[in-house]
Amino acid sequence: MTWLALPPVLAWVPFLNPIALPAGARLWMFLPLAFCIALVYRATRARTARELPWPTVINFVQIVVAMVLIAVGFYALHALVLWFS
Secondary structure (H helix, E strand, O other), rough: OOHHHHHHHHHHHOOOOOOOOHHHHHHHHHHHHHHHHHHHHHHHHHHHHHHOHHHHHHHHHHHHHHHHHHHHHHHHHHHHHHHHH
16 A cells, blocks of 8 residues: 555644634534633643533533623623724
């Protein structure tokens, strides 16, 4: 088998050729990212595996709510700037 016969997936470089997602799906990719961040953060704080599930869920909800509030705040600021200009 030669290198030329390999499928093109092996030559795929994610940062140069990212996966094309529909416009509506891009924002939903935040949820797995927020969950992974909450899980890793809680894994560094937990002493046993029994302490992981609920604090991870609570941390995930806190991250999502905080990001939604930040987005609403920036949207309100943007609307105010447009209204006064």
